[in-house]
Amino acid sequence: MHTVEDVPPITPTETSKKERRDLWASITVFAATALVVVVNYVVGLLHDLENRTVTARLSFEHTPPPTMLSPNGTPVSVAGTSNIDIPTDAVSPVTVGFLRSADAVETIGYLAVLALLTWVMVRFARGRLFDRGVIRGVTAASVAAVVTIVAPTFPRVLGSNLAIRDLAWQNGVDAQGIGPEFWYAYVFCMALSAVAVVLRIGSRVARDNEGLV
Numbered sequence: 001m002h003t004v005e006d007v008p009p010i011t012p013t014e015t016s017k018k019e020r021r022d023l024w025a026s027i028t029v030f031a032a033t034a035l036v037v038v039v040n041y042v043v044g045l046l047h048d049l050e051n052r053t054v055t056a057r058l059s060f061e062h063t064p065p066p067t068m069l070s071p072n073g074t075p076v077s078v079a080g081t082s083n084i085d086i087p088t089d090a091v092s093p094v095t096v097g098f099l100r101s102a103d104a105v106e107t108i109g110y111l112a113v114l115a116l117l118t119w120v121m122v123r124f125a126r127g128r129l130f131d132r133g134v135i136r137g138v139t140a141a142s143v144a145a146v147v148t149i150v151a152p153t154f155p156r157v158l159g160s161n162l163a164i165r166d167l168a169w170q171n172g173v174d175a176q177g178i179g180p181e182f183w184y185a186y187v188f189c190m191a192l193s194a195v196a197v198v199l200r201i202g203s204r205v206a207r208d209n210e211g212l213v
Contacts, residue, residue: 023125030118034111041107045100053085054099056160059174091166098159102152109148116141135200142192149185 048054059081067077088096120137160175 020125023121027118027121027125030114030121034114037107037110037114041103044103048085051085052088054088054091054096054159054163055083055085055103056099056163057156057175058082058084058160058164086163086167091163095159095162095166098155098162102156102159105155106148106152109144109151113141113144113148116144135196138192138196142189142196145185145189145192 060078067075070076116137120134120141123131123134123137157175164173164175
């Protein structure tokens with residue numbers, strides 16, 4: 001039985017000027033998004049370095065959460081999972097290293113997904129809609145999306161647990177590695193997987209009809 005990898009590439013599909021323009025517009029959006037991701041990471045890192053803080057993700061579900069007063073004097077409290085800024089001199093360097101590396105890994109993952117999607121769009125613009133490279137690119141992007149959410153979890157949980165230990169804040173406070181963004185990435189991954197399946201089917205149909213009028 002022949003697979004997609006066993007057969008020669010399909011003849012490129014001719015794309016119209018409007019289609020190429022739309023595809024390049026999408027590529028521009030991906031590039032702009034990548035720039036926003038980098039700027040957001042750098043600005044956040046510089047802010048933390050300037051204020052000598054590091055961010056941990058903690059859950060206060062089993063303990064009275066921190067409370068504060070609003071400008072009009074109304075008491076409010078932190079609910080569920082929250083990002084807490086901690087002075088770096090209050091925790092160990094290992095804690096800081098784990099938490100900083102989690103943010104870096106997450107940023108690299110976002111850039112990898114955007115790079116893969118950009119590469120796929122370039123292939124589309126060149127008429128390579130059903131090429132096996134496109135199918136691999138879409139599949140890789142869906143896998144990278146999940147890895148982007150899961151991979152930072154390990155250093156983030158380790159760093160947050162160390163922060164809890166360093167702050168002697170152990171009763172009822174838990175480290176939380178995966179936030180609500182996991183579900184967005186999961187849906188995104190499922191959508192990309194569906195696209196990969198459609199492209200794979202389209203590739204088979206295109207090869208079966210190769211050379212037919």
